[in-house]
């Protein structure tokens with residue numbers, strides 16, 4: 001084998017929110033002269049994942065097998081991303097045979113997605129391979145996950161080591177049910193973290209200082225392995241060959257005038273809520289670029305935009321707003337000079353991209369880890385989080401007037417303009433040559 005060149009295997013789980021940070025990590029490790037192979041199930045859940053995998057150099061990628069799930073335990077009607085994650089988690093017995101069939105030289109380390117940690121950490125140990133975890137959300141969520149085996153998740157406020165207080169309504173909703181499969185997985189994966197060789201997380205110290213310090217000083221969980229803040233992971237840059245309609249439209253807009261609206265790759269919105277959002281954006285008088293998603297899985301996306309946002313809407317707002325349903329290059333959008341704000345679901349990748357680009361966030365978290373992430377956004381002055389929207393959405397709808405008011409607030413708030421500049425400077429310092437990410441990679 002190559003003398004002294006470490007070989008690291010990366011094992012991402014399902015969904016763009018997981019695959020993208022792994023691809024970025026692969027680029028970051030390759031740049032540090034590590035021999036990287038991404039093990040990924042090439043029959044993906046979404047078309048976006050397939051496109052991303054096929055854009056990778058072929059020698060970077062190996063197709064990892066997934067064992068079929070028992071349909072009586074996991075009804076095929078469940079969330080397909082969730083089913084795939086569970087499928088991967090239950091495929092750890094395939095690791096050792098797969099590695100002996102695929103590699104003749106020794107493996108230095110495996111980095112596995114948090115959602116498959118509980119099975120792959122022991123499987124890697126059995127194969128004598130040091131196992132690290134990439135935690136694909138915030139350090140705040142990492143603290144919650146690693147402490148979850150020792151917490152009562154039903155208390156009204158969850159106090160983690162006195163440094164992080166999570167109000168109960170901010171928990172990922174399934175965690176309210178101790179018997180939910182998500183809860184079992186979350187707690188099992190959290191418990192397994194103690195057995196990992198280390199944990200990589202896509203954040204940076206100035207964004208989550210207290211939590212990172214607490215994680216690394218044994219305050220959250222005694223004996224937790226080292227936590228490496230390697231973020232914000234820069235996009236694995238490849239310039240677009242042809243400019244998308246969204247970028248061409250942005251090119252024609254004034255500096256810092258546009259609100260970018262997107263709820264991530266797997267969060268859909270009801271048609272009634274979409275219409276309120278459409279009305280709100282129109283009322284705000286701001287320019288906007290809105291990525292509409294009406295289904296969880298992009299392959300199922302059919303029909304006209306008009307069907308979701310209302311007949312005549314797209315034409316009516318023409319010139320002021322562009323509504324698209326295709327994938328946009330979000331990191332290019334966020335760093336475009338015309339973009340001022342981001343109405344976001346607060347998926348963690350989106351938050352780190354907004355932080356790096358210095359774009360103000362209007363947080364509208366909807367599920368999973370998004371409320372915990374929205375708190376990070378609000379705490380750092382990266383944006384505003386109207387948390388009353390949580391209840392308004394639970395009871396019915398967040399109405400257009402309300403949305404319009406908050407959009408204007410984010411666009412006009414002078415203080416936010418200053419705080420996001422600071423956050424962006426800290427993000428840039430974190431990934432500079434002598435920054436925190438470099439130090440974390442060196443330790444790793």
Ligand code: BUP
Nearest residue numbers: 016017020264265266327328329330347348349350
């Ligand atoms: Br939609 C969309 N273009 O059109 P998150 C998303 N993205 O580049 P999610 C695009 O997908 P999880 C689009 O930049 C980010 O890197 C975006 O990840 C990119 O949310 C990623 O923000 C989305 O973490 O994932 O998709 O909901 O549920 O895992 O948080």
